[in-house]
Amino acid sequence: KIAKTQHAVYTAKTRIFTLTGPGSKITSKNNSISGSKITFFRDDGHVKIESSRSNRVEAIIESDGKGI
Numbered sequence: 001k002i003a004k005t006q007h008a009v010y011t012a013k014t015r016i017f018t019l020t021g022p023g024s025k026i027t028s029k030n031n032s033i034s035g036s037k038i039t040f041f042r043d044d045g046h047v048k049i050e051s052s053r054s055n056r057v058e059a060i061i062e063s064d065g066k067g068i
Contacts (some may be wrong), residue, residue, distance in 0.1 A: 001028045005038070015042040022055050030062040 006021025017040040019026075026047065036052035049055045056062035 001024055033059045
């Protein structure tokens with residue numbers, strides 16, 4: 001995974017990355033997701049994406065031909 005953001009915070013105790021700012025984005029292969037705030041939970045790999053008034057959540061997901 002590759003992340004781009006204006007501001008990033010990693011909390012070692014909880015193993016959580018928080019990315020904030022317009023254009024915050026996580027890319028993995030041909031898939032990407034962006035929003036105003038992205039929280040990445042390292043323990044189980046799930047991601048929470050939040051929007052703001054001026055920055056909606058956007059996702060690009062490439063299918064492997066098997067459907068979603």
